[in-house]
Amino acid sequence: MKKVVLTGIREMKMITVPNPILTDEDDVKIKLASIGVCGSDIHYYSEGKIGTQVVDYPFAVGHECSGTIVEVGPKVTNVKVGDLVVVDPAIHCGHCDQCLSGRPHTCRNNKFLGCPGQIEGCLSDYIVMPAFTCIPVTGKMNAVQAALIEPFTIGVYSVKLAEIKKKETSAVIFGAGPIGLSILLKLLADEIKNVGMIEPLDYRLEKAKEIGVRYIINPVKQDVEKEVKKHEELLVDVAFEASGEQESVSNAIKILKPGGKLILVGIPPSAQYTFDMDLMRRKELTIINVRRQNHCVEEAIDLVIRGKADVEKMVTHHFTLDETSTAFDIVAGYKDGAIKAMIDF
Numbered sequence: 001m002k003k004v005v006l007t008g009i010r011e012m013k014m015i016t017v018p019n020p021i022l023t024d025e026d027d028v029k030i031k032l033a034s035i036g037v038c039g040s041d042i043h044y045y046s047e048g049k050i051g052t053q054v055v056d057y058p059f060a061v062g063h064e065c066s067g068t069i070v071e072v073g074p075k076v077t078n079v080k081v082g083d084l085v086v087v088d089p090a091i092h093c094g095h096c097d098q099c100l101s102g103r104p105h106t107c108r109n110n111k112f113l114g115c116p117g118q119i120e121g122c123l124s125d126y127i128v129m130p131a132f133t134c135i136p137v138t139g140k141m142n143a144v145q146a147a148l149i150e151p152f153t154i155g156v157y158s159v160k161l162a163e164i165k166k167k168e169t170s171a172v173i174f175g176a177g178p179i180g181l182s183i184l185l186k187l188l189a190d191e192i193k194n195v196g197m198i199e200p201l202d203y204r205l206e207k208a209k210e211i212g213v214r215y216i217i218n219p220v221k222q223d224v225e226k227e228v229k230k231h232e233e234l235l236v237d238v239a240f241e242a243s244g245e246q247e248s249v250s251n252a253i254k255i256l257k258p259g260g261k262l263i264l265v266g267i268p269p270s271a272q273y274t275f276d277m278d279l280m281r282r283k284e285l286t287i288i289n290v291r292r293q294n295h296c297v298e299e300a301i302d303l304v305i306r307g308k309a310d311v312e313k314m315v316t317h318h319f320t321l322d323e324t325s326t327a328f329d330i331v332a333g334y335k336d337g338a339i340k341a342m343i344d345f
């Protein structure tokens with residue numbers, strides 16, 4: 001089969017390898033149908049690492065995917081050959097303290113698709129996964145929607161962690177990339193409409209507008225604090241940071257009202273943020289970290305099936321597996337109006 005591997009910083013190549021085989025009675029073999037290029041894949045491509053997770057070349061990234069089941073182990077009952085499935089890229093152990101306390105996403109033995117040192121990613125024709133990671137969606141959504149469930153799930157989980165109780169709650173999102181837009185889609189699905197988007201790229205602001213954000217702010221051209229005050233005199237209840245930028249964190253602390261919440265979702269390139277402790281303490285802000293997602297896959301699927309979240313709106317480009325390096329270059333360079341690029345089969 002064909003497989004695309006990273007071979008160095010901003011280098012990748014296509015290789016031919018034997019098809020993967022089932023190694024466990026609970027395994028399934030999946031023929032890939034659609035793969036989303038994620039910001040984290042781009043970090044590994046451009047920088048060779050995220051924090052302490054360093055790529056050992058050659059290595060295949062990719063974790064946002066859907067596919068068709070082509071083979072099942074003897075113990076598999078939840079899916080059958082021919083099913084289109086959403087793949088949850090996280091394989092948790094099921095017996096560590098985290099798994100047993102309802103936190104499989106921080107499992108001590110977590111193996112995440114396309115995460116260096118864990119398991120090879122999905123940029124290939126076939127992958128083998130434990131059946132429990134696959135959710136059948138045949139006839140309910142298309143392959144692209146199914147591959148978008150993973151990033152959308154992060155948005156669903158981020159909003160869940162914010163514990164927003166009232167529909168009038170005011171929120172802002174920093175960063176209109178796929179995760180910021182996923183947060184927006186989930187907020188709107190929950191009828192939380194008082195949402196602003198802060199993003200330096202105008203084409204991304206336009207996309208947020210098209211999806212339904214109430215106001216947009218470009219931090220390069222406008223003073224964020226001043227602009228937010230025009231819309232929210234008393235400042236905002238919740239800020240979602242989905243850009244990974246220090247400037248966004250600093251602005252978020254300024255525009256949150258006392259008692260507000262800052263939800264950190266974005267991945268900062270340097271692994272360090274500084275906070276204005278004086279302001280943060282006086283406002284008694286709550287900071288919440290988001291690690292991927294926990295128990296939100298079913299809800300994400302349900303919102304897409306019921307037409308509550310049009311996840312395909314964030315897709316700007318489609319490529320084939322042979323064109324993967326072009327896809328990565330376009331996404332890494334924010335070229336050609338790129339937001340979400342898909343590799344389709």
Ligand SMILES: [Zn+2]
Nearest residue numbers: 038040064151
């Ligand atoms: Zn992702």
Ligand SMILES: [Zn+2]
Nearest residue numbers: 093096099107
């Ligand atoms: Zn575990």
